[in-house]
Amino acid sequence: MLDQTVTADGRTIGGVVMEMRNITLRFGGVIAIKDISFDVREGEIRAIIGPNGAGKSSMLNVMSGFYHPQEGEVWFRGEKRRPMRPYQIARQGIARTFQNIALFDGMSVLDNIMTGRLNHMKSNFLEQAIWWGKAEREEVANRAKAEEVIDFLEIQSIRKTPVGRLPYGLKKRVELARALVAEPKILLLDEPMAGMNVEEKEDMCRFILDVNDEFGTTIVLIEHDMGVVMDLSDRVVVMDYGKKIGDGVPDEVRANQEVIDAYLGVSHD
Amino acid sequence: MFYREAGDFKTSYAADSQTFPIAFDRWRYYFVIAAGFGLLPFIINDYWSNAILLPFLIYAIAAIGLNILVGYCGQVSLGTGGFMAVGAYTSYKLMTAFPWLDMVSITILSGVMTAIVGVAFGLPSLRIKGFYLAVATLAAQFFLIWLFNRVPWFFNYSASGQISAPERSLFGQAVTGPAADPSAKYLFCLVFAFALAWLARNLTRGSVGRQWMAIRDMDIAAEIIGVNPLRAKLSAFAVSSFYVGIAGALFFTVYLGAAEPGTAFGIQKSFLVLFMVIIGGLGSIFGSFAGAAFMVLLPVLLTNVLTGAFGWDSALARHFEFVIVGGLIMFFLIVEPHGLARLWALAKEKLRLWPFPH
Incomplete structure (x- = not known):
C-alpha cells in the first residue's frame, strides 16, 4: 500500500x-x-x-x-x-467487543473463545456429527489457537468456568479473548x-x-x-x-x- | 472414593474435551451400554418392554430432539406432537406404499421428511422469538393434526381414520406388528436411541453446537462474531425435527402399532416432551434421558406403590397420580430450575471432593 x-x-x-x-x-x-x-x-x-x-x-x-x-x-x-x-x-x-459485555453466559470461557474461532472452522455438518477425522482434527487445532490466546491474556485458571459466574473485569478480558482469537x-x-x-x-x-x-x-x-x-x-x-x-x-x-x-x-x- | 480427577492427567486437547473426562464415568457408561445391549434383551418381557423400556427410549429420542431446539438453540417449540405425527404418517405411507423397504430406511426417511416440514415451520423463527415463536409452532401442531385427520390420503382412505402398522421384519425378526418379540422391538429402538444420542453429543460439542448456543445466549453478538443466524436456527429446526420425526415413527410403528392423530400426537404430547426437557435439564443430552425416564417411570412406580403396596382402588390411584406427578414437577422446578441434569452435576461435584470437602 x-x-x-x-x-x-x-x-x-x-x-x-x-x-x-x-x-x-x-x-x-x-x-x-x-x-x-x-x-x-x-x-x-x-x-x-x-x-x-x-x-x-x-x-x-x-x-x-x-x-x-x-x-x-x-x-x-x-x-x-x-x-x-x-x-x-x-x-x-473485523472483530469487536461491546460496551456492555455481550458474552454467551450459558457457555464456559473456553467455549466462548472457541466460538470466536468459528470462521476458521470448515468441517461440515455430517463430519461433525460423526466426529471422526476432519472435525476432531480441526477442533484440536483450533483449541491450540484458543489456548494461545488464553495464555496471552492470562485466563488459564478460569477456562472451564461458566462465563455467567465471572466478575466484570474478567468478563471484559474474556470478551477481548473471543475477539482476538478470530485473528x-x-x-x-x-x-x-x-x-x-x-x-x-x-x-x-x-x-x-x-x-x-x-x-x-x-x-x-x-x-x-x-x-x-x-x-x-x-x-x-x-x-x-x-x-x-x-x-x-x-x-x-x-x-x-x-x-x-x-x-x-x-x-x- | 473412585470418583477422582487426581492423577488422571490429560496430555492432549482431544483427551481433555472428551465426553466423560473422569475414568469412573467412562466405565459406568460402558457398563450401561453393555448391559443395555447384552443383558436386557435376554431378560425383557412384554410388561417391561411396553410399559417402561420402549416409551423411555422413544421419548428420550424425542426429548433429545426438542432439547436441541429449545435447550441448545433457544427456540421454543410447542409443535412436537405434530412433528411426531409427521414421522408416524411418513413411516405409515412408506410402509404401505413400498412393502419391500426395510424398517431402518423407513424410520430414517421419516426423520428426513419431518426435518423438511420442521424447517418450513421454523422459518418464522428468523423473525420472532420467545412466546411469539411458541405460538407459531402451536399453529404447526394444530395444523398438522388437522391435516392428518381430514385428508384421507394420509390414512389410505381407511374407514376408521386410524393408521395401523403392518408387520415388518429386520434380519428375519419381526420388529413391528402384533407378533413382534419384545426383545426385538427393544433392540430396534435402543440402536436408534444410542446412535442418535451419540450423534447429538457430537453435534453439540463442536462448532455447530457452539453456533446454536451462541444464538441462544445472545443472538446479536453471535451474528457479529460470524454466526449466520439463518443457518444456525434452521439447522437446529432441521436436526430437532429429524429426531422428533424418528421418535414419532418408532412410537407408531414399534410401540403403538395403531394410532389416531388426535389422541396419539395431540397437544398433550407436545407438553409431555417439553416437560421432559425442562425437568431433565435444558441443554443436556443426559438430561433428555433423565427427563424421559422421570416422566415415564414415575407414573408406573406410583401405580405400583399405590395399588400394590397401599391397596388403593386402581381408578383412585390413577387420578391421584396426576396430583403427585404435578406436585413433583413443581417441587423439582422450584428446587432446581435447571433440571435433573444439574442436580446430577452438583452431586458429582460434591462427590469429587468427598469425604474431604476442604
Missing part, C-alpha cells in the same frame, strides 16, 4: 486499511453521524473520543456492519464494501476499560499494547479515560454531536481549541 512509518517505539505502521468516507447515519429525524471521514492505517491504534452521545458507538457499529449508513462509503483493504450482513463482515476479518485484521474495542479500577485498567492497557505489538493487529478503540487514550493511541478522532471536530496525533488533538471547548464547555458571553 502507501507509505510506511516507524513510530517512536519501533512499531511499523503501514498504509490505509480502512477508510470511512462521508458517513452519515440517521435514525428517523435524529442525525447520529454527520458527514464524517477518517481512515485507519495498518498496525496503528486509532482512538475515537468524544462526550456522551457524540456518536462514537454508532460509528463503531457502522464499521462492524451492524448499522448501515444512509450516505457515505466504507472502504476496507482497498475495496468499497458492498452492503452485507454483520456475520459476513466478521468473516472479512482479525481490525479489532474494534468499545470502551474496553469502562467500569474498571486502576489495576484492571493497567492490565487492559498492557494487553491492548501487547496485542498490537505482538500480532500487529490494527485496533480502533473508544475510550473515555483521556490519560489512557493519549498514552495508547497513535492517532485520535474527536467527535461531538455527530460531527468530527478533530483528527490527528494526541498532542495535536490536545491543543485543538474546538476539542477543548467540547470537553470543557464554552462561555457564551
Whole structure:
C-alpha cells in the first residue's frame, strides 16, 4: 500500500486499511453521524473520543456492519464494501467487543473463545456429527489457537468456568479473548476499560499494547479515560454531536481549541 | 472414593474435551451400554418392554430432539406432537406404499421428511422469538393434526381414520406388528436411541453446537462474531425435527402399532416432551434421558406403590397420580430450575471432593 512509518517505539505502521468516507447515519429525524471521514492505517491504534452521545458507538457499529449508513462509503483493504450482513463482515476479518459485555453466559470461557474461532472452522455438518477425522482434527487445532490466546491474556485458571459466574473485569478480558482469537485484521474495542479500577485498567492497557505489538493487529478503540487514550493511541478522532471536530496525533488533538471547548464547555458571553 | 480427577492427567486437547473426562464415568457408561445391549434383551418381557423400556427410549429420542431446539438453540417449540405425527404418517405411507423397504430406511426417511416440514415451520423463527415463536409452532401442531385427520390420503382412505402398522421384519425378526418379540422391538429402538444420542453429543460439542448456543445466549453478538443466524436456527429446526420425526415413527410403528392423530400426537404430547426437557435439564443430552425416564417411570412406580403396596382402588390411584406427578414437577422446578441434569452435576461435584470437602 502507501507509505510506511516507524513510530517512536519501533512499531511499523503501514498504509490505509480502512477508510470511512462521508458517513452519515440517521435514525428517523435524529442525525447520529454527520458527514464524517477518517481512515485507519495498518498496525496503528486509532482512538475515537468524544462526550456522551457524540456518536462514537454508532460509528463503531457502522464499521462492524451492524448499522448501515444512509450516505457515505466504507472502504476496507482497498475495496468499497458492498452492503452485507454483520456475520459476513466478521468473516472479512473485523472483530469487536461491546460496551456492555455481550458474552454467551450459558457457555464456559473456553467455549466462548472457541466460538470466536468459528470462521476458521470448515468441517461440515455430517463430519461433525460423526466426529471422526476432519472435525476432531480441526477442533484440536483450533483449541491450540484458543489456548494461545488464553495464555496471552492470562485466563488459564478460569477456562472451564461458566462465563455467567465471572466478575466484570474478567468478563471484559474474556470478551477481548473471543475477539482476538478470530485473528482479525481490525479489532474494534468499545470502551474496553469502562467500569474498571486502576489495576484492571493497567492490565487492559498492557494487553491492548501487547496485542498490537505482538500480532500487529490494527485496533480502533473508544475510550473515555483521556490519560489512557493519549498514552495508547497513535492517532485520535474527536467527535461531538455527530460531527468530527478533530483528527490527528494526541498532542495535536490536545491543543485543538474546538476539542477543548467540547470537553470543557464554552462561555457564551 | 473412585470418583477422582487426581492423577488422571490429560496430555492432549482431544483427551481433555472428551465426553466423560473422569475414568469412573467412562466405565459406568460402558457398563450401561453393555448391559443395555447384552443383558436386557435376554431378560425383557412384554410388561417391561411396553410399559417402561420402549416409551423411555422413544421419548428420550424425542426429548433429545426438542432439547436441541429449545435447550441448545433457544427456540421454543410447542409443535412436537405434530412433528411426531409427521414421522408416524411418513413411516405409515412408506410402509404401505413400498412393502419391500426395510424398517431402518423407513424410520430414517421419516426423520428426513419431518426435518423438511420442521424447517418450513421454523422459518418464522428468523423473525420472532420467545412466546411469539411458541405460538407459531402451536399453529404447526394444530395444523398438522388437522391435516392428518381430514385428508384421507394420509390414512389410505381407511374407514376408521386410524393408521395401523403392518408387520415388518429386520434380519428375519419381526420388529413391528402384533407378533413382534419384545426383545426385538427393544433392540430396534435402543440402536436408534444410542446412535442418535451419540450423534447429538457430537453435534453439540463442536462448532455447530457452539453456533446454536451462541444464538441462544445472545443472538446479536453471535451474528457479529460470524454466526449466520439463518443457518444456525434452521439447522437446529432441521436436526430437532429429524429426531422428533424418528421418535414419532418408532412410537407408531414399534410401540403403538395403531394410532389416531388426535389422541396419539395431540397437544398433550407436545407438553409431555417439553416437560421432559425442562425437568431433565435444558441443554443436556443426559438430561433428555433423565427427563424421559422421570416422566415415564414415575407414573408406573406410583401405580405400583399405590395399588400394590397401599391397596388403593386402581381408578383412585390413577387420578391421584396426576396430583403427585404435578406436585413433583413443581417441587423439582422450584428446587432446581435447571433440571435433573444439574442436580446430577452438583452431586458429582460434591462427590469429587468427598469425604474431604476442604
